[in-house]
Amino acid sequence: MDTYHTIISKRDTRAFLEKPVPDDVVRRIVQAGRMAGSSKNTQPCRFVIIDDQRVKEEFAACGDFATWIPQAPLVVAIAVIGGTRAEFDAGRAAQNMMVAAWAEDVGSCPISLHRQTCAVEALGLPGDAGVPVAVGFGYRARPPKSVPEAARLPWDDYAHHNRWHGDS
């Protein structure tokens, strides 16, 4: 599948088989995140690759909607260091990882950590770090729905030409 179709067919997935994600796939996923650009190449993001069940459970307890996280064979926490928020750069890194995974039939979904102190302590991060998001990865328990595209608002709601509700 080419890059464009990989990108547009990607679905966020939270139900996975127990099958582990092989080490070489994990490495490509993390490398995709590392290669994401960042503002002025400040590289604010760091990745904690979590496969230890106890750590997954402690970490998942830091989010309000993270009960599915311990069942994800692979969790990658995206930490930001240096006291910055860097959520845009974290989004770039996360999407690179999720699209690279999808190209290898590995599904994924991001998850927010609502209790930041809890998340920082669970991973032993520096005190000025934040964890805006983590991503759970795994082989999908169910095939994707056979719909041509994900549920999205109509094109004309999304795309405007030159100005809001502009000349097209």
Place this chain on the structure above:
Amino acid sequence: MDTYHTIISKRDTRAFLEKPVPDDVVRRIVQAGRMAGSSKNTQPCRFVIIDDQRVKEEFAACGDFATWIPQAPLVVAIAVIGGTRAEFDAGRAAQNMMVAAWAEDVGSCPISLHRQTCAVEALGLPGDAGVPVAVGFGYRARPPKSVPEAARLPWDDYAHHNRWHGDS
């Protein structure tokens, strides 16, 4: 080029040829952004496709480092609506667009708009909208440097196992 190599070879680029980006490529870029997932599928992002020179110049005046923006043949402003910040979701959408563009030899770089009121007014956006970022796109004026990968901190600075400076 496969998806993984498209992702990891992507370089942020701010110098472009005057050659316009064809309409079908623009459509795929924007569709890649539209298909990016978002928190609870709230779809907070909207895209303003800017190719009018006057609008580009007015818009570029809203950022501190945006002087290169009017020379980009295509600018896509990422607006977020509904009073949310949604910078993580904007990062997901931006990265999808930039990787889809790169797969078609179109370079790109994000740019911040430091003066939000200016940016909102330049594009005629609703008053509660924000424009965390825009992306300039175009065919690269210079070939990419022949280095195997972008300048990044070493792998071990990026990737940690289970805990910060963990068990690997």
